[in-house]
Amino acid sequence: xxxxxxxxxxxxxxxxxxxxxxxxxxxxxxxxxxxxxxxxxxxxxxxxxxxxxxxxxxxxxxxxxxxxxxxxxxxxxxxxxxxxxxxxxxxxxxxxxxxxxxxxxxxxxxxxxxxxxxxxxxxxxxxxxxxxxxxxxxxxxxxxxxxxxxxxxxxxxxxxxxxxxxxxxxxxxxxxxxxxxxxxxxxxxxxxxxxxxxxxxxxxxxxxxxxxxxxxxxxxxxxxxxxxxxxxxxxxxxxxxxxxxxxxxxxxxxxxxxxxxxxxxxxxxxxxxxxxxxxxxxxxxxxxxxxxxxxxxxxxxxxxxxxxxxxxxxxxxxxxxxxxxxxxxxxxxxxxxxxxxxxxxxxxxxxxxxxxxxxxxxxxxxxxxxxxxxxxxxxxxxx
Numbered sequence: 547x548x549x550x551x552x553x554x555x556x557x558x559x560x561x562x563x564x565x566x567x568x569x570x571x572x573x574x575x576x577x578x579x580x581x582x583x584x585x586x587x588x589x590x591x592x593x594x595x596x597x598x599x600x601x602x603x604x605x606x607x608x609x610x611x612x613x614x615x616x617x618x619x620x621x622x623x624x625x626x627x628x629x630x631x632x633x634x635x636x637x638x639x640x641x642x643x644x645x646x647x648x649x650x651x652x653x654x655x656x657x658x659x660x661x662x663x664x665x666x667x668x669x670x671x672x673x674x675x676x677x678x679x680x681x682x683x684x685x686x687x688x689x690x691x692x693x694x695x696x697x698x699x700x701x702x703x704x705x706x707x708x709x710x711x712x713x714x715x716x717x718x719x720x721x722x723x724x725x726x727x728x729x730x731x732x733x734x735x736x737x738x739x740x741x742x743x744x745x746x747x748x749x750x751x752x753x754x755x756x757x758x759x760x761x762x763x764x765x766x767x768x769x770x771x772x773x774x775x776x777x778x779x780x781x782x783x784x785x786x787x788x789x790x791x792x793x794x795x796x797x798x799x800x801x802x803x804x805x806x807x808x809x810x811x812x813x814x815x816x817x818x819x820x821x822x823x824x825x826x827x828x829x830x831x832x833x834x835x836x837x838x839x840x841x842x843x844x845x846x847x848x849x850x851x852x853x854x855x856x857x858x859x860x861x862x863x864x865x866x867x868x869x870x871x872x873x874x875x876x877x878x879x880x881x882x883x884x885x886x887x888x889x890x891x892x893x894x895x896x897x898x899x900x901x902x903x904x905x906x907x908x909x910x911x912x913x914x915x916x917x918x919x920x921x922x923x924x925x926x927x928x929x
Contacts, residue, residue: 574657575657575658575659575766576656576657576658576659576799577659578659578661578666578799578800578801579798579799579800579801580798580799581595581798582595582596582654582656582797582799583627583628583629583631583796583797583798584617584618584619584621584631584632584633584794584795584797585619585620585625585630585631586619586631587617587619587631587633588617588619589611589612589615589616589617592611592615592617592654595656596654596655596656597654597655597656598611598615598654598655599643599655600643600651600652600653600654600655600772601613601652601653601654603643604640604641604642604643604644605642605643605644605645605647606640606642614635614636614641614652615633615634615635615636615654616633616634617631617632617633618631618632618633621793622671622795622796626728626730626748626796627671627730627795627797628796629795629796629798630795631795632794633654633793634791634792634794635652635653635771635772635773636652636773636789636790637650637680637773637775637785637789637790638650638785638788638789638790639787646776648776648777648779648780648781649774649776649783650680650774650775650776650785651772651773651775651776652772652773652774653771653772653773653774654770654771654794655768656768656769657766657767657768657769658767658768658769658799659765659766660735660764660765660766660767661802662737662762664736664801664802665735665736665800665802666735666736666763666767666799666800666801667732667733667734667735667801667802667803667804667807668687668731668732668733668735668769668799669730669731669732669796669797669798669799669800669804670687670730670731670794670795670796670797671728671729671730671794671796672687672728672729672731672771672792672793672794673727673728673729673793673795674698674726674790674791674792674793675725675726675791675793676725676791677705677725678698678700678705678790679788679789679790680700680785680786681700681701682700682701683697683700683775684697684698684699684700684773684774684775684790684792685697685773685774686698686771686772686774686792687731687733687771688770688771689764689767689768689769689770690767690768690770691764691767691768692710692712692713693711693712693713693735693740693759693764694709694710694733694735694740694742695709695710696708696709696731697710698792704722704723704724705722705723705724706720706721706722706723707720707722707729708720709742709755711757712757718742718755718757719742719744719754719755721744727746727747728746728747728748728795729744729746730744730745730746730749730751731744732744732751732804732807735763735764736763737763738758738759738763739756739757739759740756740757740758741756741757742754742755742756742757743807743808750806750807751807751808752807752808752809753807753809767799769799771794771797772792773790773792
């Protein structure tokens with residue numbers, strides 16, 4: 547009998563050991579340089595480069611990513627950052643991640659190793675075909691620490707692109723956000739320094755603004771891009787009955803500033819002052835430890851029936867902290883969700899996933915299925 551029990555235990559240990567390597571590999575940080583470009587991807591192969599749990603773990607249960615994301619391999623001509631591919635990420639009233647009913651969000655995510663001995667350089671381009679129907683302040687590019695953050699503030703008229711740093715709510719740089727225009731960003735992180743590189747359309751990136759921070763340079767990043775907004779009182783975000791769609795291109799993270807970036811920025815109608823029009827204040831000295839404010843972690847119920855091992859692996863490696871009080875305070879300062887979005891708005895064009903090389907309108911995807919009690923979270927320091 548003892549031998550039988552020993553055999554069963556040994557077999558179980560062997561089986562778990564066989565599973566463990568894939569888990570460790572899935573949870574590991576991607577080494578630099580990291581290629582997030584879309585020209586060689588399809589929606590079905592997104593997991594080759596990205597974590598997709600925010601798109602698939604919806605309040606209505608497990609859904610396929612193609613309900614929220616599309617990819618056009620030749621959506622941008624000419625290529626920028628060596629990428630012709632374009633991905634769109636959509637948000638609407640059903641874009642609820644897990645139990646975060648006071649959020650509306652659709653993002654792609656990856657864990658990236660940082661270059662602690664030099665520079666970690668994030669690149670991404672974004673574009674919107676139609677004006678925002680849901681006039682909130684949208685987080686569109688950020689690491690989970692919010693050491694830096696790009697927002698589109700659709701509460702403003704005209705709409706603004708804004709750069710924040712260090713988890714603060716003071717505008718470090720801003721410019722008007724127009725539709726049908728490619729906005730290209732590069733953000734360099736090194737010890738004590740953040741540098742913003744920026745250009746429009748096909749112009750090369752140019753050094754535009756620098757800021758400082760205190761603390762050790764991050765050794766890794768949970769890198770997000772897409773669209774995220776949340777209410778400042780815990781209530782459901784009120785959305786109009788149509789999607790807002792944002793396009794992305796040329797995503798990568800390098801271990802140095804690339805040779806095609808640099809020089810002085812062109813003169814544009816941009817600002818480095820506070821979004822309230824006040825004189826710019828001294829950059830707050832923020833330590834990296836301060837980015838991870840205390841939060842209360844929500845419970846995570848059992849995954850939906852039929853979830854694969856790969857999906858479980860993604861769920862296991864995503865962040866699960868709830869939004870901090872600072873998130874709501876930030877939104878209150880912006881006034882981004884204190885009012886309902888305007889009724890008048892135009893439909894966004896949406897790319898046909900994997901079927902076309904050009905921009906073409908597509909019907910807004912919908913989600914179906916019974917509601918579940920799933921409550922999973924992803925750390926979001928600020929709204």
